[in-house]
Amino acid sequence: MKVSLLLGFLHLGAVHALWPVKDFRVDDLPSTSDIDLKSNIKNENIDTLVHKDVATSSNATEGPVFIDNVNLQYLFTDNASSIYYLYANISDSRNEYNDQFALLLDTGSSITWLYNETCTENGCSKSGVNKFDDFSDSIVPESDFHLSYTGETVAGDIVSLEENNLSLTFGNSRVEFSNLSIGLTSNSPEMFKGYAISGLLGISSSNNNDPVRNIVSQYYASNRISKEMFALFLKSNNQTITHVDSNNKEFDPLPNDFGGMVIFGAGAQNYLDSFPGKTIYTKVIDNDNAYWLINITQVDTTNSTAKKTFTFDSRGAIIDTGTTGIVLPVTDADALHESLFGNTFVTDGKGNYAFPCNTENSSIFFSLDDGQLEVSSSFFMGDSYDQPGLQGLCASKIQGIDGYNNWVLGASFLNKFYTVFDLEKKQIGFVDADVSSVILKQESILTDTSFVGSDVSAVIDPPSSSDSSESSGSKDSKESNTTSNESTDSSKSTVRSKQTHSSTILVSSATSTKTSSSSIVNSDTSSSSSAPSTESNNSKSHNVNNGTSTLIPKSFTVFMSVILSLFVCVLI
Structure with a gap:
């Protein structure tokens, strides 16, 4: 199957649109008869090139302990890891309508939209795709939208959830959003054909134009988080995720x-x-389209057959979770593959490439103002070819497209890093996430004193990284201590299974009780946590037979004896 990567734009705003790719292999690659595949085998004698402040690591390293609370949402993917999506529920308070939708996470778009009941084409016709249909004739739109996907159009209505008595919740939380505007459409672009998703969740880099369309801004405006930011962690195929309870x-x-x-x-x-x-x-x-657009000051490459480093000048790059691979102008893509693989790669001349599957020591170094990011060829190596003349070659997830000046760094790039998107400071932080394993831990829900009076009965911010590793610290110790000192004893309710497009989805819901900060205590004494221990020199508590037994401190006994003596004296 021939795969081409196309980019689209929003009318009245020209917002970048995604294109997921399941299989990067194409039909018309030339034969490799003139290529010596052995020339790309690892050369142990090659000189080592030194790069300063490179965000890279060994996969043998263990990663953090992620705390599973209502501000952490699971992402799901298909068997080709070409898309990443999460589940959202939309309900109507006027009737019993409540349905769940798989929404592709897209940092390349600023609009969240989903299919309406009248959609029947392409992705809408796939089994398991839910479409919005609450059987109400009174849905009132506030405006319309038009998306262009290179010849295809997605058009529909922008609907205010609040004005239509609708609310949105994420799959494993009970945090509701009503002051959010989303799009409803009867169109499905051909690029979504074969994907069991109902639309996309767009998160742009700015809320200046319309904050009610940005879910992060609505999180913040509703006092559910204390900073307008979010982070992304994409699981790699060679990583182990261990799921544990609070103990x-x-x-x-x-x-x-x-x-x-x-x-x-x-x-x-x-x-x-x-x-x-x-x-x-x-x-x-800053850009009119609210892309997560960054400046790459320099791009270097190293390969296993040459001692030199090939350098590109400055490039603009869009960080886009909705794109599977890495997209460059064709001239850049040609030059990049040549610098990485010498004469061992092949191309169809249309922006599609393949290189030897045994490639080692080939990496791209993206220079930013604060340092370099290294991405090795294993992160952009696709499936291997089976047909005669192409054995030993794997498809490249780096593709070229004409008519587009910026680079687009999609999931193949983001798989390498834990990435923090900060709307307030208008910055992105990358740290190497090429670790062997991480832990996902169910935890008591934490609150923040500045939000205790809000209408949310759940987590504000999770604990600092110090509770996930004895040696780890926190970037923001003041905020970490604030949120850690105030925790509420909340439990995960029963986990239910929902069969959706041949996959069993675990949907956890969190419940908690709104309390004053003075009455909040930490119930998880068995795990390492950034919350202060209840143990001191004079007192401590422990659990016995699922109940609480309190050891009364000696100082308290002496104090009560004095009070009792004074009381007796008064009576006399």
């Missing part, structure tokens, strides 16, 4: 299509120090 005992296994996590709020940055290596920050460039 570090094995919990329900994660579903087979678990693809990673998105974390909203200030807690997103608390995990940075739990990964090895330096966190590399870069500013987001």
Whole structure:
């Protein structure tokens, strides 16, 4: 199947649109008869090139302990890891309508939209795709939208959830959003054909134009998070995710299509120090389309057959979770493959490439203001070819497209890093996430004193990274301490299974009780946590037979004896 990567734009705003790719192999690659595949085998004698402040690590390193609370949402993926999506429920308070939708996470778009009941084409016709249909004739749109996907159009209505008595919740939380505007469409672009998703969740880099369309801004405006930021962790195929309860005992296994996590709020940055290596920050460039657009000051490559480093000049790059691979102008893509693989790669001349599957020591170094990011060829190596003349070659997930000046760094790039998107500071932080394993831990829900009076009965920010690793710290210790000192004893309710497009999805809901900060205590004394211990020199508590037994401190006994003596004297 021939695969081409196309980019689209929004009318009245020209917002970048995604194109997921399941298989990067194409039919018309030339034969490799003139290529010596052996020339790309690892050369142990090659000179080592030194790069300063490179965000890279060994996969043998263990990663952090992620705290599973209402601000952490699971991401799911298909069997080709070409898309990453999460589940959202939309309900109507006027009737009993409540349905769940798989929405592709897209940082390349600023609009969240989903299929309406009248959609029947392409992706809408796939089994398991839910479409919005609450049987109400009174849905009132506030405007319309038009998306152009290179010859295809997605058009529909922008609907205010609040004005139509609708609300949105994410799959494993009970945090509701009503002051959010989304799009409803009867069109499905051909690029979504074959994907069991109902639309996309767009998160742009700015809320200046319309904050009610940005879910992160609505999180913040509703006092559910204390900072407008979110983080992305995409699971790699060679990583192990261990799911445990608050006592570090094995919990329900994660579903087979678990693809990673998105974390909203200030807690997103608390995990940075739990990964090895330096966190590399870069500013987001202001642009009319609210892309997550950054400036790459220089691009270097190293390969296993040459001692030289090939260098590109400065490039603009869009960080886009909705794109599977890495997209460059064709001239850049040609030059990049040549510098990486010498004469051992092949191309169809249309922006599609393949290189030897045994490639080692080939990497791309993306220079930013604060340091370099290294991505090795294993992260952009696709499936291997089977047909005669192409054995030993694997498809490249780096593709070329004419008519587009910026680079687009999609999931193949983001798989290498834990990435923090900061709307407030207009920056992105990258830290190497090429670790062997991470832990996902069910935890008591934490609150923040500045939000205790709000209408949310759940987590504000998770603990700092110090509770996930003895040696790890926190980027923002003040906020970490604030959120850690105030925790509420909340439990995960029953985990239910929902059969959706041949996958069993675990949907956890969190419940908690709104309390004053003075009455909040930490119930998880068996696990390492950034919350202060209740143990002191004079007192401590422990659990006995699922109840609480309190050891009365000696100082308290002496104090009560004095009070009793004075009381007796008064009576006399």
